[in-house]
Amino acid sequence: MPRVEPAPVKPAELEALHPPSEALHPRGESPITRGERKQRTRAHLLDAALHLMGEGRGFGSLSLREITRVAGVVPASFYRHFHDLNDLGLALVEESGVTLRRLLREARRTGLPPTQMLRTSVQVFRDYLNAHRLHFLFVAGERSGGSALIRAAVRAEERHFIDEMTQDLRQLGMMPGLNTATLQMACGLVVTTMMNAATDFLDLPKDQPQLEREFTENFVRQLRLIFLGARAWRE
Amino acid sequence: MPRVEPAPVKPAELEALHPPSEALHPRGESPITRGERKQRTRAHLLDAALHLMGEGRGFGSLSLREITRVAGVVPASFYRHFHDLNDLGLALVEESGVTLRRLLREARRTGLPPTQMLRTSVQVFRDYLNAHRLHFLFVAGERSGGSALIRAAVRAEERHFIDEMTQDLRQLGMMPGLNTATLQMACGLVVTTMMNAATDFLDLPKDQPQLEREFTENFVRQLRLIFLGARAWRE
DNA sequence: AGATTGGGTGAACATACGTTCACTCAAATG
DNA sequence: CATTTGAGTGAACGTATGTTCACCCAATCT
DSSP states (O other), X not given: OOSOOOSOOOOSSSSOSSOSSOOSSTTSSOOOOHHHHHHHHHHHHHHHHHHXXXXXXXXXXXXXXXXXXXXXXXXXXXXXXXXXXHHHHHHHHHHHHHHHHHHHHHHXXXXXOSXXXXXXXXXXXXXXXXXXXXXXXXXXXXXXXXXXXXXXXXXXXXXXXHHHHHHHHHHTTOSTTSOHHHHHHHHHHHHHHHHHHHHHHHHSOTTOHHHHHHHHHHHHHHHHHHHHHHHHOOO | OXXXXXXXXXXXXXXXXSOSSOOSSTTSSOOOOXXXXXXXXXXXXXXXXXXXXXXXXXXXXXXXXXXXXXXXXXXXXXXXXXXXXXXXXXXXXXXXXXXXXXXXXXXXXXXXXXXXXXXXXXXXXXHHHHHTHHHHHXXXXXXXXXXXXXXXHHHHHHHHHHXXXXXXXXXXXXSTTSOHHHHHHHHHHHHHXXXXXHHHHHHSOTTOHHHHHHHHHHHHHHHHHHHHHHHHOOO
């Protein structure tokens, strides 16, 4: 981008998400091992990529140099951690997959009252979504856009997630009228709907409780319709 | 990408999707007006962008120069047609929106037999999808990834599509038990499911009739479940 | 017929990019 | 304590990018 742009343009708070050397000896005594430091830098690179995508761009449009810039590291360092941008992308998929599955644990932890069950689940989902915006943004964004490789990896995580959800519903004894294949199909529908809702929620301007309630209501109703359909299902 | 790569690498069939000057006087007599030629070049630029995305990349990762290269035009020409890459993106959204809505006309044209209705619709959809791969690929890919601006435009087209579908179902007298808001919610669910299926189908390797049938079957069953739910719905 | 318009051109620019290399110097190893 | 290891560095490379400009010349207008 040549356009003259006289000002250096970088207010130092968009860049340098992490201090450049992360306080080599943070507090008098804290000897931090070599492996720990490596892991930390790796995490900074992953965070930097997510952060940039948070500014509203697809993974495919990130450059190695800007990722390292935000991570507070020189470009060459990148290769100590990843072979490729694709490689980093796959690491992000894995990280996000873990986050996704913790959502199920979270939902299990919150016992589900048979009445208001859907509303409760949706509330758990909304809270969890807000606590892990960037991971959901990444998954929702790359699950049908961008590179075929990353998309395939995301879809694999998603299938994993669906399987786990299927098992949970089976174990809870809900929907006893459906055989496993059908239950899986229904869970796939739920997850598609959930990902769609995630995109909706993430796009909402921060302070629009009205729209927020509207989307939540729509999401609840869509889930209700799915469960009604599942109950009425005959093989 | 500096890596040496001794061969020039461009077999002239990946690039130059369109001949550079498009036969100034194609056949002795065919005087082509100025406006027509402009429109044609514009179309070449749009096609070039879609073509590149067809190679498995997000819109956000395309560069102005490669688009013009594939369109068979010099970079500077781009600005005679679009102010911006974003501008071109929005034009693509509009084009794709038109394509989407023609799907509904297509489905209306094919009278829907009350029995096997879902299977028929899905078949129409699959045919139409194959005939307009790139537009669907674009819409499905950008509806939750990439730039916020383009995503918003895609979602607006999608809402338009949902509204039209709602009206169609209302007019056909299907689902008379649902009020308009609920019918709209259900159609939203259908469209989300359809977009998801589109991504699945587009990712299928060309010659895998087994997987193809599997995905088709899954899609049909998901739709069936939705309609079952809609029938059981009580306000 | 002559003047005007405007889509397409080709060269030039400053900047950003991915990748390589020889290097440093603290932590790990013995 | 002496040696080895390897994450992070800084400079350099060749190439690609977005944008501008003066120019060309056929279709259009008068």
